[in-house]
Amino acid sequence: MYQRPARVFARIGEARPAAAPRVLLGRAVVLGASMAGLLAARVLADHAQSVLILDRDEIGAGAEPRPGVPQGTQMHADPGAGCRVPGGVVAVGDAVASFNPIYGQGMSSAALHASCLSAYLRSGADPRGPARGFFALQRVIVDAAWGMSTSADLARPSVSAPRPRGYRLSRWASNQIVGASIVDPVIARRFDAVVEMRRHPSTLASPAVLARAVRMNRSHR
Template identity: 55%
Template structure:
């Protein structure tokens, strides 16, 4: 089974647009203009005569905030898997973001630190795109909306309509008036607040099971002016992880990215009651006690107010095991799974959800039945992100609270700890681990006995 996960995941990462797109729908509708919704619209543009993005917010013409994305002022890093996918579907995306001030961080300029010790250089091949969420989203939005068959309609979705078990319409409110949009296919990209489960349950379809994992995380993020130009910086992207019991001034994870407009964006994250760096003085004092890149990043003047963000839990909805669900209806992005964003997997997960959608539509699946084959593919992506993000949060909370865990879980965690420890000294192990954390490979690939044996040798 793990081998099938690995091969399925590899296929999604390497997927490309169809050579000969097949038009399947007159109208396809995406509920939500987030990154996940925009990427779904890009895929649907190959299969529908018109794609309508129904979005409640006014979409800014230039990089800027949207009221429905409270996390958009935090650190965002586009992982290699997401950037590869975006570059294939939206050619020129990377260069356009670089022209706008984004930075590509290769392995030599990327620092992953475990309890203050830097991971071994994994060699060429890994490049992370550092920029504000506003810049990345604006670049994606501009390229998607430039497609001749994609448009935006402003309104708040309020429900779905069905004909013989198939989605056929979207109810929405625009400028205080209730309206209806006929559609041949619908994608829920409404994020964590999505009410899709309530809508389908009200129509006597199955409600997807919701799994909640307690993960009380608190972010504090500051943006500082950067005196040095990017070429002069030895490190442009840093992630510092502190193991349970080693939190530094309440900081369990810290992240710093050099971004556009000659700025640093720095995030300090604490668990449970820890809320580090809520004032400028406290923020700088904490950074001074972290690896030196954080003190450097926090040395300039603040360019905006410090912002905080709290998330109480990670969530995922299981669509893959429903026996009665509307046809021509799927969900993507945070509407399916949302987890601790500090690991940077949200945007790349959204890209791979879109890859699942493309594979599903290219297969010319029977569209008169629920899209279970889509949800099964998507579950492979969700499982991969969940294993890294939610799995790490769960382990940290279990350790902090002295929770007993099953022996199998304890063994899996022990093996991962050996691998992570070995990344500090063995470049080959670091490369294998980064391939997973950057969403280029499925976490099951870390179960290779040869890798674990090598990690043990490096750690001893």
């Protein structure tokens, strides 16, 4: 059943751990001790008898950078709602999509991917089967972060990539929201919630929000 991305985003972002989670697995294995991997391991700890984390780097007790953690790359991969991923396997974090680090979306995305995994495991789905339900939830998060990141990249004069259809209109709307966030606390709170990935970007695109933004910008010229 279709659910609006904004509603899915809000539900995942506000999810809380179950009071009495069910143990569904014997051992769960996490490949990669990135932030996304560690958060996924924390979720799996509620549903597995044991969790094994495998990483190619030697992990110490400190917070030093590790050579196996890529930074500054940009790629986008859609696992096709789980259709091409074996049963009992999910992908999180940079294994699905990594963004320009200047926008600070990595930690938020990792946390939301873990929330998607928690919601999926608590839904009663078979954890040994294809995780289509998980990837459907995750896609809402990935598409939102990817859209914000690439839209900001395309606004840079140095980027020569072709602009998608409707880009000029969406850029105008974005400029109205950003401008109004400086002078209007209501728009500022909504804008901050989207930038911090607590709300879906579509919550800024409603006619009422855009009309308020335009009105505020005109009144402060």
